[in-house]
Amino acid sequence: MNWQPLLLTFQLALLTTFILLFISIPLAYWLAYSKSRLKPIIETLVSMPLVLPPTVLGFYFLIAFSPNNAFGNWLKNTLDIQLVFSFSGLVIASILYSLPFMVHPIQSGLAALPSSLKEAAYVMGKSRFTTLWRVLLPNIKPSLLTGIVLAFAHTVGEFGVVLMIGGNIPGETKVAAIAIYDEVEALNYATANFYSAVLFALSFCILLLVYLVNGGYLKRFWK
Amino acid sequence: MIFLNIEKKLHAAHGDMLLDLNLHIQQGQLVTLYGASGAGKTSTLRMLSGLFRPDKGKITVNGEVWFDSTQRINLKPQQRTIGFVFQDYALFPNMTVLQNLEFALNKHGDKNIISELIAMVELGDLQNRKPATLSGGQKQRVALARALVQQPKILLLDEPLSALDANIRSKLQDYLLRIHQRFNLTTLLISHDKAEICKLSDWVFVLDNGQLQQQGTPTDIFIDKKNQQSLQLTGKVVDIVQEKNTYTVSVLIENQVIVVNVSTNNFQNLCIGDKVRVAFEMSNPVLLGKG
Structure with a gap:
């Protein structure tokens, strides 16, 4: 059995989730507390991947990253990076594609905290960063977990964007979702079934874990 | 400062x-x-x-x-x-x-x-x-x-x-x-x-x-200071009995009912449930003890 597409999928999902965590916390913080007039625009942009067909996103990435265009050409000539049909391209596309799944839970977690917590820390002379790190984030752990898991699971499940921008290169861009499609086209139902079953079982376990943790069902075991 | x-x-x-x-x-x-x-x-x-x-x-x-x-x-x-x-x-x-x-x-x-x-x-x-x-x-x-x-x-x-x-x-x-x-x-x-x-x-x-x-x-x-000699309390009318020119009004203050006689001329539209102020003349207040 060829495990490569599955491994590639989890590599992609892990890396994407990791990078997303660093991007999403400041972004969610800004969205939760800013009174800027730009906020609705940024909020809309962050949420766009929820409603856009993945192929639309993939199509524009393809155009933007293509070495035939100015940006893609500049990337290739100056930085020697090719984002089309490459793993790094997939990571960038996945980050944008899964962004709302990470940002939204963190943003609503922060917004739901009483503002007096933040204010109490400020009055004690604590900086914004210390307040975020020591007071706000520890009190929205369930939201962080939800964000991490949703972003991970959503990246595992992406298909359209990968197909458009990554193609189907074994070991580089052929993730499990693509491999399933490929095997079905070639009438290898047994292999397709193997990949599908693994993805199904894993997604089930991950989501179940979130519900168990956030619902407090596991607490009785370590208390 | x-x-x-x-x-x-x-x-x-x-x-x-x-x-x-x-x-x-x-x-x-x-x-x-x-x-x-x-x-x-x-x-x-x-x-x-x-x-x-x-x-x-x-x-x-x-x-x-x-x-x-x-x-x-x-x-x-x-x-x-x-x-x-x-x-x-x-x-x-x-x-x-x-x-x-x-x-x-x-x-x-x-x-x-x-x-x-x-x-x-x-x-x-x-x-x-x-x-x-x-x-x-x-x-x-x-x-x-x-x-x-x-x-x-x-x-x-x-x-x-x-x-x-x-x-x-x-x-x-x-x-x-x-x-x-x-x-x-x-x-x-x-x-x-x-x-x-x-x-x-x-x-x-x-x-x-x-x-x-x-x-x-x-x-x-x-x-x-002007009102040191009288104590004002707010209460609720719980009962009214009318006789010729006077009402006998029962007022609930805190947990006690106090009965006051008033002239009908001064209070024509008094109803049960109204909030009223009652003044008490205090000649010699006494402290009864704690609690």
Whole structure:
């Protein structure tokens, strides 16, 4: 059995989730507390991947990253990076594609905290960063977990964007979702079934874990 | 000495309101802001602490300018040395009682203050508990102790005792007085409870609709000297019996029913359920004992 597409999928999902965590916390913080007039625009942009067909996103990435265009050409000539049909391209596309799944839970977690917590820390002379790190984030752990898991699971499940921008290169861009499609086209139902079953079982376990943790069902075991 | 001269347009539930205050607070005093809700009391505390920006004006504390709209000075809350006790206590749920206090200590702070404060408000047994497991009065004590870890010169309390029952309230008032004296604080308190204000405060500012309506000692404000000889109480009419030219009216005051005879000419539309004021002539009040 060829495990490569599955491994590639989890590599992609892990890396994407990791990078997303660093991007999403400041972004969610800004969205939760800013009174800027730009906020609705940024909020809309962050949420766009929820409603856009993945192929639309993939199509524009393809155009933007293509070495035939100015940006893609500049990337290739100056930085020697090719984002089309490459793993790094997939990571960038996945980050944008899964962004709302990470940002939204963190943003609503922060917004739901009483503002007096933040204010109490400020009055004690604590900086914004210390307040975020020591007071706000520890009190929205369930939201962080939800964000991490949703972003991970959503990246595992992406298909359209990968197909458009990554193609189907074994070991580089052929993730499990693509491999399933490929095997079905070639009438290898047994292999397709193997990949599908693994993805199904894993997604089930991950989501179940979130519900168990956030619902407090596991607490009785370590208390 | 705190000078506070501020203007701020507030968007309240019943329309816009201009908060325009000029308060002078003596060093070492315990001062109460009194007034109906929406009068601007909390906003005043928030502006003094830097959490809320006035539109215009100047705030000076012990000669140091904290806010000055003409010179564009506005110290951040982090730069103002105050302790603030929030109405909802704002204890950090992820930290124990002790950790809440330790978090408040700044890098070069003296750690002994924490044990002293814990002893003062009798939190020794609770120091490893998380806030969620504490009662209202216990949370209040933690919030009070935590506000003082940085040894501020000014303590601000936003209706700290309103959610507690009378017994715990009275005990906390004692803690508050003790702490106020021990740390030589200037304390600003928001309170609706006249008994509490008389017990605690040196000075009262009465706020109404964003304006300072009256100020003075609690006795000046709350004790009506003209009416020393009579006691006025509010009650509810529970029964009316009419006879020719008089009503015999039963009024429920606190838990007692008092029967009053009135002339029908003076009270024509009196109904059961009406709120009425009753005056008692007092020739010789007697204290009956405690509780």
